[in-house]
Amino acid sequence: MKKLSLAIAAMAALTAHTFASAQAYTGATIGRSDQSLGCSFATTCDTKSNNFKVFGGYNIDKNFAVELAYFSLGSANYSYPASNSPYGNVAASGAMFNSKVKQSGVSLAAIYKLEFNESFGGFAKLGIANVKEEQSFSVPGIATISDSSFRSNKALFGLGLTYKLSPDWTLRAEAEKLNPGTFSGKGRAATNFNIGAQYNF
Template identity: 30%
Template sequence: MPLHFHQPAGSLGSSGPAGLSPVRYRLLAVRDSASMLLEKILKSLTNAGKNALLGFAVIASPCAMAQDSGWYVGGNVGESHARIDDARITGGLQGAGFGTTSISDDRNEFGFKVFGGYQFNRYFALEGGYFNMGKFSFKANTVPAGTLDGSLKLQGGDVDAIGLLPITKQFSLFGRVGLTYADATDSFNGTGAVHPLDPSPSKREFNYKLGLGAQYQITPSLALRAEVERYRIDDAVGNKGDIDLVSVGLLYRFGQKAQTIAAPAPEPVGPVAEAPESVVETPPPPPQQLTFSADSLFDFGQATIKPAGREALDRFAAQLRGNSFDTVRVTGHTDRIGSHAYNLDLSQRRAEAVKAELVESSGIPASKIEARGVDGADPVTTPGACPGNRATPKLIACLQPDRRVEVEVVATRP
């Protein structure tokens, strides 16, 4: 006599004692560690594909470094994985009066996601997007003669908070925690003596997700990602389980520019030449001034010189060695964002940092280098060119010329 279940013949978990509840299947967490999962997806790439990616990264930019904030979009593809609980399926059939002769499972599927986000600084970003995990299924053959087919399709949207840990200029690790809204669609089909009453239940539910990954900056605009994510899922009858997605993908940042020093290193302050035999002395050369973009020397709101800024100052200091000076004046400028007291302190600390670097690199006595901060009292931008007072990315970018460090050299003789 055919058996009609009062619940869909399949679910994500168990809601009663094993062997007494209706036929179920359950998607459980993959037990592999994150490192094993990342190794698995990388091994799935062909040798030719890996060589092409590595070659492109080397050719494109060996020293690529993206700006710390801005909008981006991207996409990942990979393998989604679920563990189907065959023992629970067998127990459910047995409790309903059926023997199980064989079970076949489809645990691995093609999964993908597309996303967009905004990175606020080098350590934090918000991201949202769409994901599709594919379709997982099983087929059980029974005695009395019949079959039970069950499947689950999963797709939805998510919003994630992302924490980044820079390791080098190009390479960083990141973790994510987020909220998902998933559409889980179950499908059950019986033949012979097996007849589920509800063949197509579905459910939409909020849940959480977690993830870990690594990112390599190929160019300032383009990055390569590899990551593993765990999605917590509710099925159509209120049971829970996990699905993992292991994927690789590309990320594109908008509005990126190569980070360079605003002004080139100047020529030597004074010409190095033999003094003429005339009794007329050569007058001292006029003061020379060089302006460095503060964004090229410091991170926004910081007074610690970045490696790229230190290299530029060292090149400048090399031009000064061997010459005699009355004074070297270092003046730090900020933009108008923030309070007067904060900007005055920041501009002073930046000027002192540049002075310390010049003393160390050029050998000029510290007593001959003056360092002072002047707040944002002497802007380069014209009034009305950058409207607004809130520190938005647009206003910060517009006021970039105002954030600078000026170095004026007054020489006595070459």
């Protein structure tokens, strides 16, 4: 019985230590994204949009964490003369052929963290994102030609800085890159710049 009590106490101490050194956190960021559309053919092209992200993470120890996030990159837009489109029924209209691209998805990343001092820190991330890409084509005042969507897996890279306001709250700024060519041959790349805050449990 004494040995069993000691074993239980040891397991309890180990569990307490594990949770003490592996705190969870959650947070949100907002910012700007830039989607790579390749607009050399377009009359107008706006690849930048507002974005947001909500995330939750788990600190394995003081240097490593894993993080799950949902993000929206907003929408990018471009247009060109309908006469250049493959849809002959609108070619004679003289209107502009418009397209809108929206991307959103979920990501899972490994985080490596460094503390510069008691307040400032930095981190790097590497992960994978499953991204839904939605695209619509239309001629204003005439018709929506088509709508399509697909999903693809993209490599995720990121760098960030943190500033600890208190044991519970941390400010966070980061840059992320989504690369579509790593896991699938389709989709568009995107670059994100975000600021926000996280709450540490």
